[in-house]
Ligand SMILES: Nc1ncnc2c1ncn2[C@@H]1O[C@H](COP(=O)(O)OP(=O)(O)OP(=O)(O)O)[C@@H](O)[C@H]1O
């Protein structure tokens with residue numbers, strides 16, 4: 001235990017610090033925040049903690065309240081109820097221009113009447129820094145986003161990707177505690193987007209700034225983020241690292257929203273057995289749930305074979321209904337005994353891995369019991 | 378069949394343009410006529426322009442008109458811009474409908490009525506009519522045009538640019554001054570040009586609200602013409618046409634430039 005400094009402000013300070021020792025205090029705390037637009041509840045008593053230096057992603061379908069939540073963090077919307085704490089202080093009443101939080105807007109919102117340099121320096125000018133200091137920090141930032149030498153360029157003479165980087169530089173140059181990014185890559189083409197995702201991660205690691213990114217691209221969220229919050233109609237469905245969200249979704253909704261999944265309904269009984277329409281299926285051990293559940297199966301965790309597989313596997317027979325070639329993988333849709341379709345993805349790692357089957361052929365879908373996930377809701 | 382239509386189109390365009398611009402062309406050409414007789418052409422000359430610039434009454438009237446136009450256009454631009462901001466930015470405040478109705482009324486009000494009612498007002502208030510009453514009257518007349526132009530710019534203004542400024546630490550009022558104003562400046566300037574041209578051109582309202590010693594150029598021309606058309610009048614009208622045309626073209630160019638500046642934001646918003 002750390003000895004109390006002799007000048008410690010008081011007991012209160014000491015006790016809170018010691019009390020939170022085991023778990024580092026969150027940088028940003030959202031407590032029961034709601035936002036009503038007339039009869040519509042855009043954000044519904046949402047609570048969330050975001051840590052220091054975290055790359056946090058808000059993921060959800062269109063209209064679920066991601067932008068609204070971000071705008072409340074930036075100060076452009078006032079919560080109808082609830083508190084937002086930054087470093088333990090409630091910032092709900094602080095106007096946007098006094099918050100140490102910067103935002104990168106969905107449409108970039110660059111100042112069309114200023115040059116690249118003018119845009120990036122704008123925030124620093126508001127802090128009344130010296131000319132020399134502004135100049136060096138702008139240079140530094142432009143170098144960081146690979147826009148060196150673009151200082152005097154007009155905004156309408158830039159490509160989409162360059163504008164995106166000006167917007168990023170402009171919001172980072174003030175060294176905010178938190179950077180909010182509202183769909184920062186949505187306007188870029190696929191290839192540029194993929195490159196920029198890695199650049200964003202690198203930038204975030206270099207600066208150590210907390211990033212909160214909004215996206216409705218689940219792949220993007222999984223690539224860049226340390227943790228993902230899956231939102232649906234103003235509420236959080238699950239908050240977890242990307243791996244957990246994908247491998248251990250907490251509900252059918254999350255499983256279906258993130259990636260592709262096939263669900264088999266059934267009743268769970270003791271001994272790790274699920275009674276389904278296909279008969280008993282083995283599920284991962286140590287299930288606590290009882291009664292009606294769903295077994296979630298990701299396409300790439302399933303195997304296909306033309307004969308019944310040997311060994312300790314769950315196996316279902318069906319007929320091939322569709323084959324989709326996707327380059328790296330091939331997607332097989334197999335129609336099972338109850339007429340439902342199950343998706344299987346096979347990696348095309350070599351010519352031998354191609355399965356020689358045609359549509360209508362009888363086929364076996366199998367998986368070891370650990371590959372399934374039991375969902376109760 | 379198609380050909381017939383295109384011949385018809387060409388003819389109608391030619392006649393339409395002739396109808397609009399032939400009188401003006403004749404006026405401009407005859408202002409360079411050497412003859413004293415307005416209807417007889419006897420070669421090119423700048424005599425009437427020389428005469429015009431030595432006509433002190435005409436020069437004085439032109440000077441009065443320019444001063445009135447500049448002052449009233451400036452006042453109308455300030456008031457009209459404020460009205461446009463109130464209409465677009467303050468949401469549904471009480472009396473908004475009445476306010477916007479009252480601002481736009483002068484657009485469709487017959488000038489005779491505006492002039493007459495202003496005259497009655499000045500008489501009732503016992504104000505000496507002259508230079509300043511015309512300035513006031515022209516401000517009333519032209520303010521609504523400025524409001525229309527500035528408001529249309531503000532309506533499709535991308536508010537996220539203002540939010541970005543505030544997000545970067547700029548307080549709201551300063552944001553308006555250093556971000557919003559520069560972006561709507563082309564529209565404001567276009568409004569000023571239009572107000573200036575309208576004021577320069579007005580005869581009816583000026584006649585009602587002016588007094589002794591404050592004769593505007595259109596008033597002066599009108600009184601000259603009543604005694605018979607002198608070639609000198611052709612010359613002054615040609616100059617006025619040039620000034621107004623210049624003003625209008627500049628205004629529309631500025632509005633276009635404003636629209637071009639808007640494009641990057643609009644483009645980004647589309648994707
Ligand atoms: N200013 C507003 N007034 C009224 N309703 C609003 C306002 N802003 C957002 N909404 C509503 O709140 C809900 C959430 O909107 P929000 O913009 O936060 O969604 P989003 O998750 O960002 O969606 P998208 O992925 O499409 O950007 C929507 O139904 C939207 O119509």
Ligand SMILES: [Mg+2]
Nearest residue numbers: 066067068182
């Ligand atoms: Mg959004």
